[in-house]
Amino acid sequence: MDLKTKALTKSIWVFHFASASCNNCDIEILDALTPKFDLERFGILLIGSIRHADAMLVTGAVSHKGAVRLKRLYEQAPKPCLVVAVGCCACSMSIFRDSYNMAGPVDRLIPVHAYIPGCPPKPEAIIMGVVKLIKALKKG
Amino acid sequence: MAKTLFYFIVFPGFLFTALVGLLVSWIDRKVTARVQWRVGPPILQPLYDFVKLLGKETIVPQAGSRLTFLLSPLLGLAAVTIVSTILWLAMASPEVTFLGDLIVVIYLLTIPSISVIIGGFASGNPLASLGASREMKMILAYELPFILAIFTPVIKAHGVIRLGELLRYQWGNGIFLSSWSGFIAFVVAIICMQAKLALVPFDIPEAETEIIAGPYIEYSGAPLAVYKLTRWMMLFVVPIFLVIMFMGGIVFSGWHILWGILKYVLLLVLIILIRNTNPRLRIDQAIKFFWGPMTILAVMGIILAFLGI
Numbered sequence A: 001m002d003l004k005t006k007a008l009t010k011s012i013w014v015f016h017f018a019s020a021s022c023n024n025c026d027i028e029i030l031d032a033l034t035p036k037f038d039l040e041r042f043g044i045l046l047i048g049s050i051r052h053a054d055a056m057l058v059t060g061a062v063s064h065k066g067a068v069r070l071k072r073l074y075e076q077a078p079k080p081c082l083v084v085a086v087g088c089c090a091c092s093m094s095i096f097r098d099s100y101n102m103a104g105p106v107d108r109l110i111p112v113h114a115y116i117p118g119c120p121p122k123p124e125a126i127i128m129g130v131v132k133l134i135k136a137l138k139k140g
Numbered sequence B: 001m002a003k004t005l006f007y008f009i010v011f012p013g014f015l016f017t018a019l020v021g022l023l024v025s026w027i028d029r030k031v032t033a034r035v036q037w038r039v040g041p042p043i044l045q046p047l048y049d050f051v052k053l054l055g056k057e058t059i060v061p062q063a064g065s066r067l068t069f070l071l072s073p074l075l076g077l078a079a080v081t082i083v084s085t086i087l088w089l090a091m092a093s094p095e096v097t098f099l100g101d102l103i104v105v106i107y108l109l110t111i112p113s114i115s116v117i118i119g120g121f122a123s124g125n126p127l128a129s130l131g132a133s134r135e136m137k138m139i140l141a142y143e144l145p146f147i148l149a150i151f152t153p154v155i156k157a158h159g160v161i162r163l164g165e166l167l168r169y170q171w172g173n174g175i176f177l178s179s180w181s182g183f184i185a186f187v188v189a190i191i192c193m194q195a196k197l198a199l200v201p202f203d204i205p206e207a208e209t210e211i212i213a214g215p216y217i218e219y220s221g222a223p224l225a226v227y228k229l230t231r232w233m234m235l236f237v238v239p240i241f242l243v244i245m246f247m248g249g250i251v252f253s254g255w256h257i258l259w260g261i262l263k264y265v266l267l268l269v270l271i272i273l274i275r276n277t278n279p280r281l282r283i284d285q286a287i288k289f290f291w292g293p294m295t296i297l298a299v300m301g302i303i304l305a306f307l308g309i
Helices: A003-010 A024-033 A064-076 A088-092 A122-139 B002-009 B014-035 B045-057 B066-091 B101-122 B126-156 B163-173 B182-198 B222-247 B256-278 B281-308
Strands: A013-018 A055-057 A082-086 A103-104 A114-116
Touching: A003 B045, A013 A024, A013 A064, A013 B126, A024 A055, A024 A082, A024 A122, A024 B163, A055 A064, A055 A088, A064 A103, A064 B045, A082 A088, A082 A122, A088 A114, A114 A122, B002 B014, B002 B066, B014 B045, B014 B066, B014 B222, B014 B256, B066 B101, B066 B163, B101 B126, B101 B163, B101 B222, B126 B182, B126 B222, B126 B281, B163 B222, B182 B222, B182 B256, B182 B281, B222 B256
Parallel strands: A013 A055, A055 A082, A082 A114
Antiparallel strands: none
16 A cells, blocks of 8 residues: 555545435534544544545435536546445435436446445444445555 | 755754644644544644645646646745744844844745735635635734734834844843733734634634635645645744744753743644634624724733833
């Protein structure tokens, strides 16, 4: 593992993209950043600008309007940028599968590196997903 | 020549200031975490952040001005390095300082803010321009009371504008902080320092919840790393400047070094506590605060200093 990857795994700045989400996943993501779980221990910070991001958390089934923004944001992110689909909607559309206004699950639009299922996933599950992602990065 | 280069690049210039800056920003984050009842990041966290940013892709926005956008971070970094070199050399050997280095230091301490303004305007992003214009207003607001507060020690030392002589005056006649005028000026200077470092009551230029990251919004990769490093170095250099002006600096002999470092750490923890216990002001409130109460306090300090209190 080279220095660049090591530094990346130790300091992941997260950009939070909520596309037509019901807000449950968003609340659980914010829970994972609160003092109880304290993700700053692992160098994970929530940041506001996509240009600073190392990881993009996408929640919700992506609507046709959201899809344009999602693709554009992914292009604007400096690479390497990891994409994590949080919640059932982002992973597989769940109950919105046949809706007329949905552009599809996240992995049909941009490459996804980790899936965290659950409706909504617990903060523990989100942390576990991030840990698995970091382990996969370390393996290369 | 080699000696000068060594001063600028290794000690007490760039390398030393950068390393201490990394450590200081870790102290900042750790104390903040403890105040919020968290564990906080490990000690190497700022280094990881810095190395990671260096390894990322650098994107130059299409609407921006390429050369200005990429060069402005270096402007601030160079200014902080020079200030650090001047300050530490003044403490290490007070005899060799040049006349008027106090004025040079005050000017150079403004340059990092100006580099942020230039970078923000060169980004071609509306939020960055907004942040840069707020930064400009902040400079106009805090520079007046800051310079007035710095006048007080100068008047008390009978018009000396050489850092080395200011230090020797304090070593001979007691520190300026122990007098009433010095104390008032010190309070004003601490609050202006908070604005200079863009920490919470006055982090209006990069207000996270309103304009996301302000002037830094379009920066990614290495230029962002340089900006972050500049801010961490400022967190080290500006309190050291106040320690020199009001608290007698750091004396390089035996136990006095530890006492000097303690002075700096106390000032740093004070900054962090102010930052963690205050909400953010609006830009108009900040300007009123600095041009009203702070300027009046600073002028009172000057009058008291003329009276010799």
